[in-house]
Amino acid sequence: MKTLILGAGYAGLAVATKLKPTPGLEALMVEQNAYHTFETRLHEAAAHNTRVTLPLTPLLRGTGVALEQAQVDHVNLDDREVKLKDGRVLTYDALVVALGSVTNFYRIPGLAENAAELKQLSDADEIFNFVNRAFSSDYQGNRDIVVGGAGLTGVELVTELAQRAQLLSKERGLPPFNIYLVEAGPKILPILDEGLRAKAQKTLEEYGIHILVGHRLMQATADTVTVQTASGEQKIIEAGKIIWTGGIQARDIVSGSKLEKGPGGRIAVDDKLRAKGYPEVFVIGDMGLALNQDGKPVPTTAQHAGQQGRLTGKNILRMVRGEELEPYEPTTLGEFVSLGGLMAVGWMKLPWNQKLAITGGIAHVMKRASEWRWRASID
Ligand SMILES: Cc1cc2nc3c(=O)[nH]c(=O)nc-3n(C[C@H](O)[C@H](O)[C@H](O)COP(=O)(O)OP(=O)(O)OC[C@H]3O[C@@H](n4cnc5c(N)ncnc54)[C@H](O)[C@@H]3O)c2cc1C
Numbered sequence: 404m405k406t407l408i409l410g411a412g413y414a415g416l417a418v419a420t421k422l423k424p425t426p427g428l429e430a431l432m433v434e435q436n437a438y439h440t441f442e443t444r445l446h447e448a449a450a451h452n453t454r455v456t457l458p459l460t461p462l463l464r465g466t467g468v469a470l471e472q473a474q475v476d477h478v479n480l481d482d483r484e485v486k487l488k489d490g491r492v493l494t495y496d497a498l499v500v501a502l503g504s505v506t507n508f509y510r511i512p513g514l515a516e517n518a519a520e521l522k523q524l525s526d527a528d529e530i531f532n533f534v535n536r537a538f539s540s541d542y543q544g545n546r547d548i549v550v551g552g553a554g555l556t557g558v559e560l561v562t563e564l565a566q567r568a569q570l571l572s573k574e575r576g577l578p579p580f581n582i583y584l585v586e587a588g589p590k591i592l593p594i595l596d597e598g599l600r601a602k603a604q605k606t607l608e609e610y611g612i613h614i615l616v617g618h619r620l621m622q623a624t625a626d627t628v629t630v631q632t633a634s635g636e637q638k639i640i641e642a643g644k645i646i647w648t649g650g651i652q653a654r655d656i657v658s659g660s661k662l663e664k665g666p667g668g669r670i671a672v673d674d675k676l677r678a679k680g681y682p683e684v685f686v687i688g689d690m691g692l693a694l695n696q697d698g699k700p701v702p703t704t705a706q707h708a709g710q711q712g713r714l715t716g717k718n719i720l721r722m723v724r725g726e727e728l729e730p731y732e733p734t735t736l737g738e739f740v741s742l743g744g745l746m747a748v749g750w751m752k753l754p755w756n757q758k759l760a761i762t763g764g765i766a767h768v769m770k771r772a773s774e775w776r777w778r779a780s781i782d
Contacts, residue, residue: 404427404428404429404496404497404719404722404723405429405431405494405495405496405497406428406429406430406431406495406496406497406498406499406719407430407431407432407433407485407493407495407497407498407499408430408431408432408433408468408499408501409432409433409434409475409478409485409498409499409500409501409502410433410434410500410501410502410503410688411432411434411436411439411459411470412439412440412442412501412502412503412688412708413442413688413705413708413709413712413777414499414501414503414687414688414689414708414709414711414712414715415432415434415499415501415502415687415688415712416439416459416462416712416781417708417709417710417711417712417713417715417716417780417781418499418501418685418687418712418713418715418716418719419432419462419463419466419468419716420462420463420466420716420780420781420782421712421713421715421716421717421719421720422466422467422468422716422719422720423465423466423467423720424465424466424467425467425720425723427723428467428719428720428723430466430467430468430469430719431468431469431470431471431493432459432463432468432469432470432471433471433473433475433485433487433493434459434470434471434472434473435472435473435474435475436456436459436472436524437458437459437460437472438456438457438458438459439456439457439459439462439781440455440456440523440524441455441456441457441774441777442503442522442523442705443705443774444774445521445522445523445524445526445527446521446527446556446559446560446563446741447563448524448527448528448531449521449526449527449530449531449560449563449564450530450531450534450560450563450564450566450567451531451563451567452531455524455527456524462781462782473487473488473489473491474487474488474489475487475488475502475656476488476656477656477657477658478498478500478656478657478658479658479659480498480657480658480659480661480662480678480681480684481658481659481660481661483495483498483683485498495683496683497683497684497685497719497722498683498684498685499684499685499686499687499715499719500657500670500678500684500685500686500687500690500691501686501687501688501690501708501712502654502656502690503654503688503689503690504522504651504652504653504654504667504689504690504703505522505651505652505653505654505655506520506522506647506648506650506651506652507649507650507651507652507667508647508650509649509650511620511621511622511623512621512622512623513622513623513624514551514620514622514623514645514647516623517623517624517625517645518551518623518645518646518647519533519644519645519646519647520646520647520648521556521560521646521648522651530560530564530644530646533548533643533644534564534567534568534571537580537643537644538568538571538572538575538577540575540577544626544643545626545641545642545643546580546581546643547580547581547582547583547640547641547642547643547644548561548564548580548581548582548583548642548643548644548645548646549582549583549585549628549640549642549644549645549646550564550582550583550584550585550646550647550648551585551586551620551628551645551646551647551648551649552585552586552647552648552649552650553584553585553586553588553590553591553592553614553616554592554593554594554648554649555592555594555740556648557584557586557648557649558584558591558592558603558607558740558742559740559741559742560646560648561582561584561607561610561612562606562607562610562612562741562742562743562746563741563743564582565579565582565607565610565611565612565743566610566743566744568580568582569610579611580643581611581613582610582611582612582613583612583613583615583640583642584607584612584613584614584615585615585618585620585628585630585640586614586615586616586617586618586649587617587618587619587620587649588616588617589616589617590616591603591604591607591614591616592740594702594738595738595740595748595749595750596750596758596760598760599748599749599750599760599762602748602762603740603742603748606742606743606746606748607742610743615630617632617633618630618631618632618638619631619632620647620649621637623645626641626642626643627639627640627641627642628640628642628645651667651689651703652667652668653667653668653669653670653689653690653691654689654690655668657670657678657686657690659678659680659681661679661680661681662678662679662680662681663679663680664692665692665700666692666700667703669689669690669691669692669700669703670686670690670691670692671692672685672686672687672691672692672693674730674731675718675728675729675730675731676691676693676711676714676715676718676731685715685718685719687708687711687712687715688703688707688708688711688712689703689708691711693707693711693731693733695733696732696733701733702735704738705777706735706736706773707733707735709777709780710731710733710734711731711733713780714729714731717729734752735752736751736752736773737749737750737751737752737758737769737773738750739761739766739769739770739773740770741767741770745764745767746763746764746766746767747762747763747766747767747769747770748760748761748762748763748766749761749762749766749769749770751769
């Protein structure tokens with residue numbers, strides 16, 4: 404069974420590392436980078452240049468999966484073809500699509516052209532270089548940073564940047580820059596319960612971050628953003644760097660006449676994570692629209708991408724052996740948000756669907772533990 408795995412993120416890599424050399428299975432992973440990116444730690448790379456990648460070749464050793472470093476241009480499910488940017492066309496018996504998501508700029512005028520994102524290593528490098536430039540003695544321009552979107556990514560980024568700015572400020576004798584966190588909704592971190600959110604908000608305030616909730620970003624230029632309150636009042640904020648973390652959408656790279664897409668362009672899948680109408684095609688991670696036990700969309704997180712990948716890896720082995728596939732039953736083990744340095748807030752799941760709220764250093768350790776678990780699962 405000729406099997407292609409597209410993407411070596413949390414979902415794709417979990418598939419590959421579940422596989423093993425098996426008679427009748429020929430597996431090839433196609434990934435544009437020679438490495439896996441720990442996307443959940445990109446904010447650390449943006450602030451501190453932390454290493455957040457791992458080379459793929461050693462990770463695939465012993466799995467029987469070959470690696471093709473190439474960029475996918477288009478996937479045609481009706482013709483069972485994967486077209487690569489270099490013009491080559493690959494065919495398959497079974498396909499795993501795990502190409503992740505892209506930033507959604509919601510057609511806000513000037514935003515896509517002028518804002519940085521935080522989706523890949525080069526984005527983190529761009530932000531890191533700006534911060535370093537802003538703290539060099541000959542820097543003349545505006546040093547302030549505006550981050551749009553107060554979800555997980557935005558909050559983790561601003562706290563990490565604030566921490567870095569305090570450090571550089573002490574080291575180089577310059578005042579820290581202003582950081583503005585702009586959010587159209589009424590609160591930061593809507594995924595968290597009230598108590599944890601209040602704790603997170605307090606931490607942001609202690610860092611001196613300007614929290615502008617209820618402010619819709621209306622327009623961006625190279626060095627300004629225009630924001631508007633619910634009452635229609637507009638303000639212009641000047642900035643040296645604008646970063647947008649306010650939304651994502653599935654990568655739009657797959658076509659098929661029977662394909663069903665849902666919110667955010669995510670591809671609807673059945674209970675075995677196969678694209679509806681295409682039983683040989685698994686769509687997992689941020690690209691797939693899987694439903695939980697209550698019929699609600701599973702969140703686009705690394706945690707769920709990894710779970711889906713591990714199940715799909717097992718199901719591919721079952722397909723090769725002619726066995727029944729196992730259905731997907733998502734579980735959310737907890738959620739943790741890092742708030743710079745050793746501070747974090749979050750919760751972990753307890754028996755009988757209870758949640759244990761955790762803040763401070765222990766929450767930081769819990770967040771790190773989930774990253775170590777991921778690291779151990781792909782080794
Ligand atoms: C800063 C930040 C913090 C986050 N924090 C958390 C967190 O704390 N907890 C959590 O659960 N989730 C978190 N997330 C979300 C999480 O990272 C995503 O949900 C997860 O990465 C989705 O996994 P995936 O495998 O679908 O996609 P990805 O991990 O994005 O992988 C997609 C892969 O496909 C490759 N690719 C893309 N296009 C092509 C192409 N055309 N050709 C070849 N290869 C291609 C990419 O290089 C990449 O390796 C965070 C995200 C960000 C940005």
